[in-house]
Amino acid sequence: MARYAYVNGRYVDHREARVHIEDRGYQLADGVYEVVGVRDGRLIDEAPHLDRLDRSLKELRIGWPVARSTLSFVIRELMRRNRLRDGLVYMQVTRGVARRDHAFPTTAVKPALVLTTKNTKRLDLDPGAGIAIKSHPDIRWERCDIKTVALLPNVLAKQAARESGAYEAWLVDGEGRVTEGASTNAWIVTPEGELITRQTDSGILAGITRQTLKKLAGNLQLKFVERAFTLAEAKRAREAFITSATSFVTPVVRIDGDSVGDGKPGPAARRLREEYIRFAAAGELVT
Ligand code: PDD
Numbered sequence: 001m002a003r004y005a006y007v008n009g010r011y012v013d014h015r016e017a018r019v020h021i022e023d024r025g026y027q028l029a030d031g032v033y034e035v036v037g038v039r040d041g042r043l044i045d046e047a048p049h050l051d052r053l054d055r056s057l058k059e060l061r062i063g064w065p066v067a068r069s070t071l072s073f074v075i076r077e078l079m080r081r082n083r084l085r086d087g088l089v090y091m092q093v094t095r096g097v098a099r100r101d102h103a104f105p106t107t108a109v110k111p112a113l114v115l116t117t118k119n120t121k122r123l124d125l126d127p128g129a130g131i132a133i134k135s136h137p138d139i140r141w142e143r144c145d146i147k148t149v150a151l152l153p154n155v156l157a158k159q160a161a162r163e164s165g166a167y168e169a170w171l172v173d174g175e176g177r178v179t180e181g182a183s184t185n186a187w188i189v190t191p192e193g194e195l196i197t198r199q200t201d202s203g204i205l206a207g208i209t210r211q212t213l214k215k216l217a218g219n220l221q222l223k224f225v226e227r228a229f230t231l232a233e234a235k236r237a238r239e240a241f242i243t244s245a246t247s248f249v250t251p252v253v254r255i256d257g258d259s260v261g262d263g264k265p266g267p268a269a270r271r272l273r274e275e276y277i278r279f280a281a282a283g284e285l286v287t
Helices: 026-028 046-060 068-081 152-163 208-219 231-235 269-283
Strands: 005-006 011-013 031-039 087-094 112-119 129-139 168-172 179-183 184-188 193-197 223-226 239-244 248-257
Touching: 005 068, 026 087, 026 269, 046 068, 046 087, 046 208, 068 087, 068 112, 087 129, 087 208, 112 231, 129 152, 129 239, 152 168, 168 231, 193 208, 208 223, 208 239, 208 248, 208 269, 223 239, 231 248, 239 269, 248 269
Parallel strands: 129 168, 129 248, 193 223
Antiparallel strands: 005 011, 005 112, 031 087, 087 112, 168 179, 179 184, 184 193, 184 239, 239 248
């Protein structure tokens, strides 16, 4: 079956999809993106993802490449063409194509829009064995709230994690506090039974999965607190887990080689994963 990508108004064979060499995303990482999860042909949390895209674009003064309703249509059309059941929709907007100059183009340039889809394994209710984390210094800039394609520090941290046998990196600031994962938000459950994730400010990306889970966590007998936690606190935690559009809720069982809790996925992470998957099942059916 042919796989399609969407590039600036056209659905093209994924293998033939191209952007211009002077696209500012390619040369300057001058662009933003979104990843929307798909489960059983249903888009998860489309509206909040498009709200965040709107915010990222505004922060960088990049215009919408098409109307929001058009983007929603394109997302669905690409899902249909690619028969996407489980996986993700990736969308990227860059400032457009212009003669290379760090400053914004002075002539009118149309923002460039690219969409792809990716099939991934359908995540089970059962999280399996859980994942290992490796800590890494957070060397990113001070606007991590903007979902830009400038991801080199995240790439290097993730690679260091993978080379050490861990699945994800947790980024640690100068005070020893975990900000977030390389491509996920970070959570712990303290020995006192508090559910903790860092407050949203310019230090982290305000995850959509995080936002939804905040609402779902109300069903659990845990006190929810938004604050920073240190790496040392995470290692002493009863449970830890990560959230993102693609990993949903995935338990963390090791941090830098130390077991978290009893080294197995904990009850809160299991329950929240189930709640999240149940929430995803209530979304709009597309394919
Ligand atoms: N990553 N923090 C960072 C740095 C991220 O890149 C992501 C998402 C998250 C979680 O956000 P959300 O719940 O909205 O997916 C947190 C996506 C999945 C990616 O880059 O592929």
